[in-house]
Amino acid sequence: MIKVFDLFAGVGGFRVGAEKVFKKNKLDFEFTGWSEIDKYCQLTYKANFNTNNEFFIDDIKKITSYKKVDCNINNFTNKNRSTHIKKHIPKFDLLFAGFPCQSFSKMGNQNSLNDDRGALFFDIAAILHSIKPKYFILENVNRILTIDNKKTIMTIMNTLEKLGYKTDLFKLDSKDYGVPQTRRRVFIYGCKKELDIKIGLPNPKIIKSTKTTKNILLKEVNPKYILSKQILKTILSHGTGGYYQKSEIDLEIARPLTKTMVKMHRAHQDNYYSNKFILGDKKQKWIRRLTPLEAFRLQGFKDNFVKKAYNAGVSDTQLYMQAGNAVTVKVVESILILLLDNNWFLK
Ligand SMILES: C[S@@+](CC[C@H](N)C(=O)[O-])C[C@H]1O[C@@H](n2cnc3c(N)ncnc32)[C@H](O)[C@@H]1O
Known part of the structure; x- marks a missing residue:
């Protein structure tokens, strides 16, 4: 059984993709919890998924940074913080998190990790440190790769590595995955170092489509x-x-x-x-x-998804x-299919 946590869930683009791929591949899975601060996203999410028995928290910071001191980006391995997170968030194996990107994108203020929203990466880090899930997939805008002379992405990758994960990333464009929309995004994926599975995979196969x-x-x-x-x-x-x-x-x-x-x-x-x-x-x-x-x-x-909303x-x-704000469902599906083909989620 693979337990999944949907962080910064939005309307659940990751979940729509995962439910489809996991069901099709007869993988035993369960969403154990989710977090989303926006009440209208919560409405859409709840209209589309049965969340009755799942853990839910609106603002993840209520758990990850419940004390002011925890907002310090160098403090994500703090013991008390970790105990607090473990006490509240149920255990899971796979983390999805399309973390807020305003501070990285061209339109935002570009303060990168020093911005409250950019710093949400360190809330992800605190969760990884405390819960130690086997796998994660994070999503962000391409700009995250170049901002601040690449210091931001280096900090992110180094932090994940220090937390005990093998990590790599895909740079993908939605138009290559069956939808007629240009949308370039970065997907950082990782698994615990001790797992005997491959990282550094080639991009998921492009879906040749005539759809416009x-x-x-x-x-x-x-x-x-x-x-x-x-x-x-x-x-x-x-x-x-x-x-x-x-x-x-x-x-x-x-x-x-x-x-x-x-x-x-x-x-x-x-x-x-x-x-x-x-x-x-x-x-x-x-x-x-x-x-x-x-x-x-x-x-x-x-269409039914929107109708329910x-x-x-x-x-x-x-x-x-x-x-x-959502992640393109078909891109998520393509990533998960590739990972499954490479024996991810089976161990
Ligand atoms: C880039 S969007 C993710 C969208 C999602 N992948 C989807 O398919 O809809 C980031 C989400 O994080 C939420 N968010 C921002 N700050 C948050 C916080 N402190 N706790 C929980 N959710 C937060 C935003 O409301 C937004 O919906």
């Missing part, structure tokens, strides 16, 4: 998703102040979805589609944004944020 956004866009949507004339002007304007950026719409491979897409960025940063593209009309009549359902499709989620009362605004 045409296959996922709805032919008919609520007119509220169509852009008004006023807003169109701003959205379609090219960059200003000498920063020319071409505003292209109707992309067959969508741009990366973002947490803030609800605000509607200009067309060179966001995804917009016209009736010409969607319906094959000769004349352009309207341009619209993605619907939340389409955004989730671009992340590899099934709507039924639980989650709004469009929240759903856009959740889709923009």
